[in-house]
Amino acid sequence: MGEENKELKEALFYKRKNAFEECGDAGCDAASAYAEDYKKFLDASKTEREAVIAAIALAEKQGFRSYDFGDKLEVGGKYYFNNRGKSIYFFRIGTEPVENGVFISAAHIDSPRLDLKQNPLYEDSGMGFFKTHYYGGVKKYQWTAIPLALHGVVTKTDGTKVSVVIGEDESDPVLYINDLLPHLAREQMSKTLAQGITGEQLNILLGTKPIDNKSGDSAIKLNLMKLLNEKYGFTEEDFQSAELCGVPAYKARDIGLDRSLIGAYGHDDRVCAYAALTALFHTTDEKKTVVTILADKEEIGSEGTSGMQTMLFLDLLDEIASAFGANIHKLRRNSKCLSADVNAAFDPNFAEPYERSNSSYLNGGVCLTKYTGSGGKSGTNDASSEYVAYVRNIFDQNGVVWQSGELGKVDAGGGGTVAKYIAKYNIETVDLGVPVISMHAPYEVISKLDLYMTYKAFHSFNK
Ligand code: MN
Numbered sequence: 529m530g531e532e533n534k535e536l537k538e539a540l541f542y543k544r545k546n547a548f549e550e551c552g553d554a555g556c557d558a559a560s561a562y563a564e565d566y567k568k569f570l571d572a573s574k575t576e577r578e579a580v581i582a583a584i585a586l587a588e589k590q591g592f593r594s595y596d597f598g599d600k601l602e603v604g605g606k607y608y609f610n611n612r613g614k615s616i617y618f619f620r621i622g623t624e625p626v627e628n629g630v631f632i633s634a635a636h637i638d639s640p641r642l643d644l645k646q647n648p649l650y651e652d653s654g655m656g657f658f659k660t661h662y663y664g665g666v667k668k669y670q671w672t673a674i675p676l677a678l679h680g681v682v683t684k685t686d687g688t689k690v691s692v693v694i695g696e697d698e699s700d701p702v703l704y705i706n707d708l709l710p711h712l713a714r715e716q717m718s719k720t721l722a723q724g725i726t727g728e729q730l731n732i733l734l735g736t737k738p739i740d741n742k743s744g745d746s747a748i749k750l751n752l753m754k755l756l757n758e759k760y761g762f763t764e765e766d767f768q769s770a771e772l773c774g775v776p777a778y779k780a781r782d783i784g785l786d787r788s789l790i791g792a793y794g795h796d797d798r799v800c801a802y803a804a805l806t807a808l809f810h811t812t813d814e815k816k817t818v819v820t821i822l823a824d825k826e827e828i829g830s831e832g833t834s835g836m837q838t839m840l841f842l843d844l845l846d847e848i849a850s851a852f853g854a855n856i857h858k859l860r861r862n863s864k865c866l867s868a869d870v871n872a873a874f875d876p877n878f879a880e881p882y883e884r885s886n887s888s889y890l891n892g893g894v895c896l897t898k899y900t901g902s903g904g905k906s907g908t909n910d911a912s913s914e915y916v917a918y919v920r921n922i923f924d925q926n927g928v929v930w931q932s933g934e935l936g937k938v939d940a941g942g943g944g945t946v947a948k949y950i951a952k953y954n955i956e957t958v959d960l961g962v963p964v965i966s967m968h969a970p971y972e973v974i975s976k977l978d979l980y981m982t983y984k985a986f987h988s989f990n991k
C-alpha cells in the first residue's frame with residue numbers, strides 16, 4: 529500500500545481504540561484510584577437494599593437530602609427519593625427551565641443470586657439446609673462448592689425489621705452448596721451444563737449439630753432455628769415475610785499480575801450504578817437538571833414496584849415539572865437518557881457466540897450499544913441515529929474512550945435492559961456500559977480503565 533493510501537486508510541477506516549494507548553500511565557493511575565473506592569462500594573452492596581444504603585451514605589456527604597412527594601423543590605437543590613429501600617432516584621435541579629429536559633442516567637443494583645424460598649429450613653441425613661429459588665439468569669453449576677454469605681431482611685408482623693448479614697466478617701462462618709464427587713459423577717458428568725445441577729439441588733448447607741448434642745426428630749433444624757432466633761429474634765414463620773438470599777462470600781479484589789482488572793460479585797450492574805452516581809456527585813454544570821436512577825428487579829424483567837416498569841419514575845418527573853410550572857410533556861420530550869448496563873466482553877476462550885467486529889473488548893473503553901434484544905432485535909429500545917451521534921460527539925469532545933458492542937452473534941442469544949422502559953416515556957435513550965468477562969458468574973471480571981471511562985462517559989453527559 530502506497531503512502532497516500534495509508535493516509536486514506538487512516539482517514540476513512542474506523543479504528544477501535546485501546547484505553548491503555550489513549551490514557552497512558554496517568555490515566556491508569558486515575559482509574560486505579562477510582563477503582564479502590566468502587567471496590568469498597570461493592571463489598572458494602574451485595575443486595576439492592578444494601579446498595580441503596582451505601583448510595584445514600586455517599587450522597588448525603590455530597591449534600592443530597594431525602595425528598596418526598598409534595599416537598600418543596602429548589603433550583604440548585606440535591607435530592608433523593610428512596611423507593612422502599614430497594615431502588616432510588618437521585619436528582620439535582622439546574623438553573624435552566626426543566627421544560628428544556630433533564631439528563632438521566634440509569635443503572636440497576638440487583639444482581640443474580642439465590643433467594644431463599646418462603647419455607648426454606650429443613651434437615652436431611654444429618655445436615656440442615658435452606659431451600660432456594662434462584663433469582664436472575666444463573667448457570668446453576670457455578671454456585672456449588674463456593675463460600676456463600678447470607679444477606680437480606682426479615683420483617684415481622686408487627687412491622688419490625690431485622691437485617692441479616694452472615695459470612696462477610698472474617699470471623700463469620702460461611703455457607704455452602706454441595707456438589708457430587710467426580711468419582712460418583714459418571715451420570716451427572718454426561719448431562720448438559722444446564723442439567724448437571726438442578727434448581728432443587730441448590731440447597732444451602734447450614735450445619736450438622738443437633739440441639740443439646742442429642743440426635744432426634746428435627747434436632748439439627750431446631751438448633752439452627754434457635755441460633756437464628758438468638759441472633760436475630762425471629763421464628764420459622766417469619767421466613768414467610770423475609771427476603772434472604774445466598775450470595776458469594778468473596779470480596780472485590782484486583783485480578784491479574786498487572787492489577788488491571790477487578791474481580792467481584794455483582795459488577796452487573798453495580799459497576800454502572802457506581803459510575804453514574806459518582807458522576808452525578810461531580811457534575812459542575814449548574815444549568816442542567818440531572819437525574820440518576822438506581823433500579824431494582826432488572827434481572828427478572830424490571831417488574832414490581834421497585835423495577836423500572838413502575839410508574840414511580842413518571843410520578844417523580846411529574847413532581848419536578850409541576851414544582852416549576854413546566855409542561856411535563858415537553859420536559860419528557862426534551863430529556864435524554866444514558867441507560868447503563870454491562871455488556872459481554874469478547875472472550876477468546878469462548879469465541880464462538882461472539883461476532884468479532886461487533887463485540888466489546890476489555891480495555892476498549894465504555895461500550896455504546898445502539899440496540900440490545902434477541903431474535904431480530906426483539907425487546908430493544910434501538911436508539912436513533914441522531915441520538916447515538918449526539919452521544920458519540922460528547923464522548924469524543926471529552927476524551928472518553930468508547931467502543932460499540934452487541935451482546936453476541938445474531939441469534940446466539942441476547943438480553944434486554946431498562947432502556948426501553950425509559951424510552952417509552954418519550955425520552956431519548958441509548959444503552960451503554962462496562963464490558964464484563966463471565967457475566968452473571970459468582971465472580972465477574974471487569975477492567976479498571978473501562979470502569980473509569982464509564983464514569984467519564986456519565987460525567988461528560990452531565991458535565
Ligand atoms: Mn445488567
Ligand code: MN
Pocket residue numbers: 796827968
Ligand atoms: Mn444481568
